[in-house]
Amino acid sequence: MELGMIGLGRMGANMAQRLQLAGIAVTGFDPGEQARVAVAGHGIATVDALQALVQALPAPRTLWLMVPSKVVDATLDSLLPLLAAGDVVIDGGNSWYRESQQRAARCAAAGVGFVDCGTSGGVWGLQEGYCLMIGGEKDTVARLSPLFKALAPAADRGWAHVGPVGAGHFSKMVHNGIEYGMMQAYAEGFALMDKKAEFDLDLAKVAEVWRHGSVVRSWLLDLSADALQANPALDGIAPYVEDSGEGRWTVAEAIELDVPAPVITLSLLERLRSRQANSFSDRMLAAMRNEFGGHAIKPAGEAG
């Protein structure tokens, strides 16, 4: 089977390698030369234009998009005119499922198939395999199954056709919402142990022991144990947490469906809060306390 991989960043490059190692003939495209060179170093053919990519593939073509969600539409703008009926586009990135549904309709109008594939596993996927949540038509997904088998941790595990177009990215969105909540739960627990000076706990040791036999064992705990082993006091790391969008979508979807998801929601809000340098809300509270109780206001800039 042959595949065109569009986007050779951290995720796309690793996936191209894993596919290639499994015997899939991958041709990669990325607008950046450096990205192409890096992938070529692993024996993967690369091209420097979408047109060249399309020409390099036998019909019906399979194109895997592994690009930031905000450039998917622009990529389709360029790609769709080059494709023919029967070709298939897979969006393996973190797109919003409703946009995937619209994109499927747009592709369908051109006779092109569309599959949305939520992809989890991060930088470890190359070695350990990726978890793939797939939305699309049954026949199309079946035809692409060799790809999924190559990418997943085991040929028959770690990938699933979960529903029609949109269902893949929807499941991945919820997956990421859960991820936020789990991460926050661990972070709070370790912060509590860190503050408990009385016991002078070795957090890496606690994380390590929990990995074996405990109720909270998980892959995120494995990674936490690694991080704490390497940097027990988490020195040099700013308390600043990014979010990449899926958490927001999860929160919005939950509210739209009248499903209370307080922990996932709070986990997102904590990230927003971590990035606030001078909270207006907290200054307002301090000002109110001063107004009603004469409580002293701490001047800005004074040490904590």
Add this chain to the structure above:
Amino acid sequence: MELGMIGLGRMGANMAQRLQLAGIAVTGFDPGEQARVAVAGHGIATVDALQALVQALPAPRTLWLMVPSKVVDATLDSLLPLLAAGDVVIDGGNSWYRESQQRAARCAAAGVGFVDCGTSGGVWGLQEGYCLMIGGEKDTVARLSPLFKALAPAADRGWAHVGPVGAGHFSKMVHNGIEYGMMQAYAEGFALMDKKAEFDLDLAKVAEVWRHGSVVRSWLLDLSADALQANPALDGIAPYVEDSGEGRWTVAEAIELDVPAPVITLSLLERLRSRQANSFSDRMLAAMRNEFGGHAIKPAGEAG
């Protein structure tokens, strides 16, 4: 009626004045000379020792404690041996209601009455009157009613005998928990308007208009409008919010009684969070994101 006021800080001094103005003969005691001098300037008799205070009052004596909750027991240690059966001690501070119950028992063993009086109103109480939530025995509270009438906004409003000993401080504790939640709600709303650059809202103007006819009008809003009028951008105020204990008790009590109080609880946690200079929890999240996704960590100390 005569009263001994123990503690002439911000609250005690103001209450002594309001009582004196209402015709109650107040003798004040405070270990600090400056506090005594300030109160004396308002024509209130002061003494510099508890013993002198007790001697200055006719039996049966009425002593009002307006001291920090953590020194109430030490004050009783000194005071109780000086008192006689029939005397009454009122704790008007923010004590934990269970300690008030224990103190009532201790006083009772000496034949001394005890009343717990939750007092709200802050620095504005001198002018506007105090809201008083009173716990104690019916007869005792009735005998003390002239005091409560003098302190409350109107003789028959703003004070109430709400139950047995402990009920006063319990109600005040819940009052303060609600206060946390209300303050946080306003603070979040104003922070949201502050961030909405598109409309360049004049927050003092919005606060002012809400004071008249809106569903959210309140005394806390009146104060917020004042604060925003005086300092529209809340300049020079650190985003650092203290808490004085009652919120913690409210949260603990709610959990003990199996009553979910998420908003009051979160309001407390937000205050804790406002005081964190370098959240371990957030650094842990950043470290985890780096581990699984290769997401860049922001170095400590780098500008936001």
Add this chain to the structure above:
Amino acid sequence: MELGMIGLGRMGANMAQRLQLAGIAVTGFDPGEQARVAVAGHGIATVDALQALVQALPAPRTLWLMVPSKVVDATLDSLLPLLAAGDVVIDGGNSWYRESQQRAARCAAAGVGFVDCGTSGGVWGLQEGYCLMIGGEKDTVARLSPLFKALAPAADRGWAHVGPVGAGHFSKMVHNGIEYGMMQAYAEGFALMDKKAEFDLDLAKVAEVWRHGSVVRSWLLDLSADALQANPALDGIAPYVEDSGEGRWTVAEAIELDVPAPVITLSLLERLRSRQANSFSDRMLAAMRNEFGGHAIKPAGEAG
């Protein structure tokens, strides 16, 4: 000054009366005969068609929409073709501010002015006046000021021109978000007192005393005291809380602007939760506890 009021429901009918009492000549329209008859009983002219309403008003016309947000666009569809350049439409309902901005553009294309007026005060506005947050062009708002003076609690208080089109409904949206948080804070506090059997507190009495001199005094507390006075145990009321949309918009806006608003957000989620009859989430937790700890599952339908 003359005004056409479109929508004679609870809010529109009361506002029409308050305007009429202030000397504004109001003509009312509502598709429902009952609503028209009720308003006519207060001496207000009514018509049974939009066209008749437009014809009844002198140019330049002023039309006040007081209809559910979901029918505003349909109303404009019918109304705009009947209007002439120089006429003005005021949307006094709870519309989403972004739709108001779009509607203003649509009106402008027809030469018609548009003002968004966030209106607070509920059923009490007829007597006490409404709080009005107004967005629009300076000249237009100035021309309409007699209306706002008539509706607000005092001619010069309780209404304000807060910014360009959209700013009025934006401020009202945030107002309602704050309202959710305040209501939830009170509700939690009263629930905690209700559960504290030891003190057998009279909640109406506590609410009443708090109304005078306390930090938590507010109009919502006045109403709470009324409600508890009338029905101390809140008998016969289902624990089921509706939401009307503005809370959702506030939460979405806060997240979009990276402003953490945990208390407003949780207040919304608590309402969603109040309406869940058989929480999947809670069943999932019970199932997990059974899986790992062998903890007994409570069978569905068994009494609490």
Add this chain to the structure above:
Amino acid sequence: MELGMIGLGRMGANMAQRLQLAGIAVTGFDPGEQARVAVAGHGIATVDALQALVQALPAPRTLWLMVPSKVVDATLDSLLPLLAAGDVVIDGGNSWYRESQQRAARCAAAGVGFVDCGTSGGVWGLQEGYCLMIGGEKDTVARLSPLFKALAPAADRGWAHVGPVGAGHFSKMVHNGIEYGMMQAYAEGFALMDKKAEFDLDLAKVAEVWRHGSVVRSWLLDLSADALQANPALDGIAPYVEDSGEGRWTVAEAIELDVPAPVITLSLLERLRSRQANSFSDRMLAAMRNEFGGHAIKPAGEAG
């Protein structure tokens, strides 16, 4: 090595078996005959009195308590007088770490050693091994290491001496707090997918695919997949979630140490909420909405 196991419930019985299989000579005691008989069926010696247990063990004796936390003190009351200097008591249950510290002092006064061992693993520990977090003196823990090696998943993994007495139960307390947060995150995610009728997702299938290669893979997810496989709609399960105390302790400790732990805290509150049959808080909100907006109250008992 020989051991006396006190408490042959679900946990104690399984641990006794795992120890016995590893060559530790276990004598079990439980006041309940049925529990003793069950354990005896696995070839473990049992006795029907504490005195007999103490006599059956060679000095210095090792006693493992696996009893509910609320009966630990009563058990020590009976046990301590029977022990001699040099004996050691291990509390393997979910005790509050501060009580463990007090119990250690009490044992020390009698020359008896005390070790607190937080034990995780639930009903699966017999097969998979238990995760053990151990607090106590270095020499004592070293002497007992054969027991820990036998109970843990692998002789050198899954158990750790984390600090002085109290540190074991403290770590286990935090572990359980994290567990609450993780469970709630999964529960919310699955509830959201359950509500998304559009995709008709097979939740067991999604849970299964996530187990392989995803960021959220964990043991709790393994169990969730099992539960959903067995009962896809979670039929017959009441939405009623118990809590066993450690979550409350975690929340209280976090607040005492000024560590905001919003997700762990909310997870506890959600459990409290799941057990409320007729929330006063929600009725209060409904009553307030009726007061200010005339919004209809849903009568109690009316279908959702």
